Amino acid sequence: MKAFQRICLVAALTTAAACGGSSNENGGGGGGGGGTREWTVMVYMAADNSLAVQGILDLDEMEDAGISDKVQVVAQAEFSPSVLDQQQCTAACFNRPNFNTFRYAITQAGGSAKNGPDRGTVSEIAGGSNVDMTNPNTLKDFISWAKTNYPANHYLLVLWNHGGGYTGLIQDETSGGSGLMSLDELKAGLTGAGPIDVLDFDMCLMAGYETLAKIVGLADFAVFSEEVVPGQGNPYNTIINGIQANPTQDARTLSGMIVDRFNASYQGSKASTTLSAYDLSAFAGFETSLNDLATTLQAGLPGLGTTIGQAAGVSQKYTYPQLTDMVNFLDSLNVRVAGQAALQTKIAALRTAVTSASFRINNAVHNGNGQTQQGQVDDVSRSNGLHIVLPSGSGQDVLPQSGSSSLASYQALMPGKPWTSFLAAYAGGQTTTAMTDQGDNRFEAYLVWDSDAIAAGADVDFWVLEPDGNIYLPAFGSVTPNGTMSNDSYNDQVNFEGYLTNRFVAKGDYLIFANLWTDPANFQPAYDLAYRYDQNANFSLFFQGNGQPNPVLSLQTSWLNDPTPTLGEILGGAYSDLQYVGTQTFAVPPAPFARQGPTASTAALRAGGRSLTPAQIATLRRLVTIDRLGGGAPPRRLAGLWQMPFSARGGQ
Amino acid sequence: MRTAITAVLAGILACHPANGGTVPAPQKVSVHDVLTRPSLVGKAVEVTGRCLGYSVPTVAKGSPPVTRSDWQLEDQGEAVWVTGSMPDGCTGTTPAEAPSTITALVAQDTMPGLGGQKPVARQYLVRR
Numbered sequence A: 001m002k003a004f005q006r007i008c009l010v011a012a013l014t015t016a017a018a019c020g021g022s023s024n025e026n027g028g029g030g031g032g033g034g035g036t037r038e039w040t041v042m043v044y045m046a047a048d049n050s051l052a053v054q055g056i057l058d059l060d061e062m063e064d065a066g067i068s069d070k071v072q073v074v075a076q077a078e079f080s081p082s083v084l085d086q087q088q089c090t091a092a093c094f095n096r097p098n099f100n101t102f103r104y105a106i107t108q109a110g111g112s113a114k115n116g117p118d119r120g121t122v123s124e125i126a127g128g129s130n131v132d133m134t135n136p137n138t139l140k141d142f143i144s145w146a147k148t149n150y151p152a153n154h155y156l157l158v159l160w161n162h163g164g165g166y167t168g169l170i171q172d173e174t175s176g177g178s179g180l181m182s183l184d185e186l187k188a189g190l191t192g193a194g195p196i197d198v199l200d201f202d203m204c205l206m207a208g209y210e211t212l213a214k215i216v217g218l219a220d221f222a223v224f225s226e227e228v229v230p231g232q233g234n235p236y237n238t239i240i241n242g243i244q245a246n247p248t249q250d251a252r253t254l255s256g257m258i259v260d261r262f263n264a265s266y267q268g269s270k271a272s273t274t275l276s277a278y279d280l281s282a283f284a285g286f287e288t289s290l291n292d293l294a295t296t297l298q299a300g301l302p303g304l305g306t307t308i309g310q311a312a313g314v315s316q317k318y319t320y321p322q323l324t325d326m327v328n329f330l331d332s333l334n335v336r337v338a339g340q341a342a343l344q345t346k347i348a349a350l351r352t353a354v355t356s357a358s359f360r361i362n363n364a365v366h367n368g369n370g371q372t373q374q375g376q377v378d379d380v381s382r383s384n385g386l387h388i389v390l391p392s393g394s395g396q397d398v399l400p401q402s403g404s405s406s407l408a409s410y411q412a413l414m415p416g417k418p419w420t421s422f423l424a425a426y427a428g429g430q431t432t433t434a435m436t437d438q439g440d441n442r443f444e445a446y447l448v449w450d451s452d453a454i455a456a457g458a459d460v461d462f463w464v465l466e467p468d469g470n471i472y473l474p475a476f477g478s479v480t481p482n483g484t485m486s487n488d489s490y491n492d493q494v495n496f497e498g499y500l501t502n503r504f505v506a507k508g509d510y511l512i513f514a515n516l517w518t519d520p521a522n523f524q525p526a527y528d529l530a531y532r533y534d535q536n537a538n539f540s541l542f543f544q545g546n547g548q549p550n551p552v553l554s555l556q557t558s559w560l561n562d563p564t565p566t567l568g569e570i571l572g573g574a575y576s577d578l579q580y581v582g583t584q585t586f587a588v589p590p591a592p593f594a595r596q597g598p599t600a601s602t603a604a605l606r607a608g609g610r611s612l613t614p615a616q617i618a619t620l621r622r623l624v625t626i627d628r629l630g631g632g633a634p635p636r637r638l639a640g641l642w643q644m645p646f647s648a649r650g651g652q
Numbered sequence B: 001m002r003t004a005i006t007a008v009l010a011g012i013l014a015c016h017p018a019n020g021g022t023v024p025a026p027q028k029v030s031v032h033d034v035l036t037r038p039s040l041v042g043k044a045v046e047v048t049g050r051c052l053g054y055s056v057p058t059v060a061k062g063s064p065p066v067t068r069s070d071w072q073l074e075d076q077g078e079a080v081w082v083t084g085s086m087p088d089g090c091t092g093t094t095p096a097e098a099p100s101t102i103t104a105l106v107a108q109d110t111m112p113g114l115g116g117q118k119p120v121a122r123q124y125l126v127r128r
Helices: A007-018 A054-065 A081-083 A136-149 A182-191 A211-214 A236-245 A251-265 A280-299 A305-313 A328-336 A342-356 A408-412 A418-430 A567-571 A601-606 A614-629 A646-648 B002-014 B031-036
Strands: A040-047 A071-079 A102-106 A122-125 A155-160 A168-172 A177-182 A198-202 A219-224 A273-279 A324-325 A358-364 A387-389 A436-437 A444-449 A459-465 A483-485 A496-501 A504-506 A509-517 A526-533 A579-585 B027-029 B043-054 B073-075 B077-083 B102-110 B120-127
Touching: A007 A211, A040 A136, A040 A236, A054 A071, A054 A081, A054 A236, A071 A081, A071 A136, A071 A236, A102 A136, A136 A155, A136 A182, A155 A251, A155 A614, A177 A182, A182 A211, A198 A251, A198 A273, A211 A219, A211 A280, A211 A387, A219 A280, A236 A251, A251 A273, A251 A358, A273 A280, A273 A387, A280 A342, A280 A418, A324 A328, A328 A342, A328 A387, A328 A509, A387 A504, A408 A418, A408 B120, A444 A459, A459 A496, A496 B120, A526 A579, A601 B027, B031 B043, B031 B073, B031 B077, B031 B120, B043 B077, B077 B102
Parallel strands: A040 A071, A040 A155, A155 A198, A198 A219, B027 B043, B077 B120
Antiparallel strands: A071 A102, A102 A122, A168 A177, A219 A273, A273 A358, A324 A387, A436 A504, A444 A496, A444 A526, A459 A509, A483 A496, A509 A579, B043 B073, B043 B102, B073 B077, B102 B120
16 A cells, blocks of 8 residues: 655645736736726636637727727736637637736737737736636736736726626636636625726626625725626727716716616617616615615515516516516516505615615616517516526526525625525425535545645546535535535646535535546556535534544546446445545534544445435446546646635635 | 546437437537537527536536536537526536436637637537
């Protein structure tokens, strides 16, 4: 047996934290404008995803706007290698030597001669790398860089990319995987970044109560869309021209101007569009009215539930059907509760608050002329500027039982809010999973193994069998019903992988397994389980902490060679490449959350009834077998180590 | 290697034939048909494939044709962009585990050329 090497969890964590580090290198020539420059437009262009081409074209639009000593446009951008490869394009297609993240200040007049940056100063970050644009620290660093080098009296921050409303925003394929930055992470990225006069979401679906709740106090005005936005997004040339033409305009005027110019640019087009602008100084008053209504609605449940569902069902909906236009819902509900004076008073108060000119600055909707398969237009005409999560309960218009759009995720995102409480009471009946609240201190566990195993080509996988009876592992997805996986260790060339559970998790047993996927040099890695219940605390090692030797994985007795593997056999240690590690149990009601560590006792597990079905075994066998046969192709995300510091992710 | 497996898996899953009815319209076609037959433009079709979400993995060519939330429908290693709602079990960032059958309208646009390339026509699907 190979001696257990020093497990480099600490080193790995240190490296991971360092990867999200700051960079305040000089951007080249733009500094010193404070007092004379009125606006700096900061575009955070996360185009390392399906939107790479649109990003390049939008950079060209910014260049086409020309320059002004009163208005400076800067961007931090990166583009997807795989998407551009589909167009037989290299980085040369956007006038760069590589796919590293770059910062760009437009300083030269004239329209774009080439696709990509060719009208100003370009610099790479931290000496040249592809950074994780979903990392809050990356966003914060960009803002700091822009303000340091291009100070102005006012700042417009444009977040450019995918948006999914309350499910998150911004995707970075190469460095951040498929997942989105959460709204809490956005809040973290803006916190401490200094004043943002206008925050413009050039992305889909972000015009929601939840967005405002996260950015209040961090930005003065918000511009965003209730519905999905066309691929072209903002008309940057006309918007920047609008700022250049009146550089002393205040943030309120500018916010309204963006809405008008966006709307004007899509007149006559196929796409239906929505865009609105809000003054966050009036958010508190609005939220007070919303809280009052939520409390009243919840008090009326369950009797009022059907009426609420009907009102939501006939209201303006969006590509994510659970998103419901707030004003349209209030109007629909109001006519259904005639005679309930107290409730109607709350409805009226909220309607007044959400449409007040002191709160809603501008709202523009446009029905495109594009045809659907039913021969209709995509009708967004009943959009009033702000949506809220409210499923009707019919068809697809429900909260999924798992994932980032689930009720549990909403509860984790918006804890303590009366609307959250109402939503749980109203929509909770649509889900049957018993949940428990871990609070801010969540169970987090990672398999860690010999660091030398990386060089030896050995690959270890973290498996977790959740209470729903399904097995999840980072190699096959980033999100489980109850947690978020780390990146796949093989892709990132690190010696750990695991997951952080959600604040709200399904009650039951979570069984953790270690799987050796490949071991070409017969390295036989030893491993341990690092876990904790407090995201600010140090990890504990399960085996070493209990004075036990570290188990060793090998391919000697593979579960893949057993035509009928069972959970009992895995638990009993029948296989050398698939080993049971331990169990975390979230207690059945009414017991409180029990902070027991993973236990090595398997007898209770067998008696507990948790089992793998033959179909699940077959699926896993197929997935893993295909994976093993797929050798040879290089991992696509070679770009780097995991850049999400555990503490940052865990603290959200 | 691990990311490549997703595409391999997508191809295998997409091989499962959908349970088809006998309704003559919309026309049943494959993803490959949509991509290669401009004559389908303007027609309602029924297509089976696996929803891949936005871009992980990237299989469809070019950029999303209509909105930033367009998604890929994949079958046999090819994918077509779809604008409109996603099938159950699929989000922009989480591919579906199983194929689904959708009805949609075939449309056409022109992919912009980059770096001096020529623009190219392509078909996509509209599902609303």
